Amino acid sequence: MPLDPSFVGRSWPPSDPYLVGREKIREFARAIGAEDPEYHDPEAARRAGYADVVAPPTFPVVITMSSSRQIIRDPELGLDYSRVVHGDQKFAYERPVVAGDALVCQNFVDEVMQRGGHDFITTRTEVRTESGERVLTAWAKLVQRGEDK
Amino acid sequence: MSDTGLPPHTFTVTRADLVRYCGASGDFNPIHWSERTATDVGLPGVIAHGMYTMALAGRALTAWAGGSDAVVEFSVRFSRPVPVPDTDEGTEVVVSGTVKEVTEDGLTKISLTATCHGEKVLSLGQAIVRKR
Numbered sequence: 163m164p165l166d167p168s169f170v171g172r173s174w175p176p177s178d179p180y181l182v183g184r185e186k187i188r189e190f191a192r193a194i195g196a197e198d199p200e201y202h203d204p205e206a207a208r209r210a211g212y213a214d215v216v217a218p219p220t221f222p223v224v225i226t227m228s229s230s231r232q233i234i235r236d237p238e239l240g241l242d243y244s245r246v247v248h249g250d251q252k253f254a255y256e257r258p259v260v261a262g263d264a265l266v267c268q269n270f271v272d273e274v275m276q277r278g279g280h281d282f283i284t285t286r287t288e289v290r291t292e293s294g295e296r297v298l299t300a301w302a303k304l305v306q307r308g309e310d311k
Numbered sequence: 312m313s314d315t316g317l318p319p320h321t322f323t324v325t326r327a328d329l330v331r332y333c334g335a336s337g338d339f340n341p342i343h344w345s346e347r348t349a350t351d352v353g354l355p356g357v358i359a360h361g362m363y364t365m366a367l368a369g370r371a372l373t374a375w376a377g378g379s380d381a382v383v384e385f386s387v388r389f390s391r392p393v394p395v396p397d398t399d400e401g402t403e404v405v406v407s408g409t410v411k412e413v414t415e416d417g418l419t420k421i422s423l424t425a426t427c428h429g430e431k432v433l434s435l436g437q438a439i440v441r442k443r
Contacts (some may be wrong), residue, residue, distance in 0.1 A: 265329065
């Protein structure tokens with residue numbers, strides 16, 4: 163069943179704030195093998211010009227992927243998650259995420275389309291601090307593979 | 312540091328890395344840890360998270376650019392899965408990049424690719440950085 167094209171242009175209310183913890187950044191950095199001290203040591207991070215330990219560039223997906231579940235799990239969209247693969251990912255940054263940030267996500271649907279028997283949806287998540295400072299925007303294109311005939 | 316590009320950087324990826332990334336990222340999709348589930352949905356076996364491969368490209372990118380705050384934009388297409396065998400050696404992902412343009416306001420546009428066994432697993436990789 164194709165995805166509901168009326169989702170294009172929809173937005174959802176901002177999420178509750180996600181408090182970025184120092185240990186979460188360290189855990190993520192260790193998991194991807196990023197050993198530079200600014201990901202682990204607050205003093206080294208401050209010397210490098212950050213307010214606290216800084217997150218690697220793909221860290222925001224921890225927050226944006228769970229936030230965008232409110233779209234992709236909406237039964238009216240009609241997405242069968244067992245057939246979904248991640249197609250594209252993009253981040254545009256105002257500044258890197260640092261420990262201590264309280265981040266609010268707002269989700270949008272930029273595109274829904276069908277091509278070659280597959281369905282595509284592009285979500286956009288705008289990430290701001292609780293006080294409204296823009297931090298980054300993340301786009302994810304998900305592909306629902308066509309059912310085997 | 313030369314501005315001709317990002318020299319090839321080889322990363323080893325094992326099943327243990329994927330399990331650790333599941334926990335750190337919160338993405339517990341069983342295709343990243345269960346051979347049975349992966350083959351049931353038509354994959355060659357357990358595959359790496361696309362975002363794990365993008366994170367490796369991000370490591371190469373930040374090392375080259377000078378830090379997380381140098382990255383202005385970063386995007387990729389996941390063109391092929393990265394199968395990760397259940398062996399001590401795992402598999403290898405090679406990340407490299409080519410400078411496309413240096414703008415007047417000091418931004419460097421770079422194209423990025425990642426390969427596994429010689430085949431592109433990240434395509435249309437692009438980043439804009441303000442090099443330190």
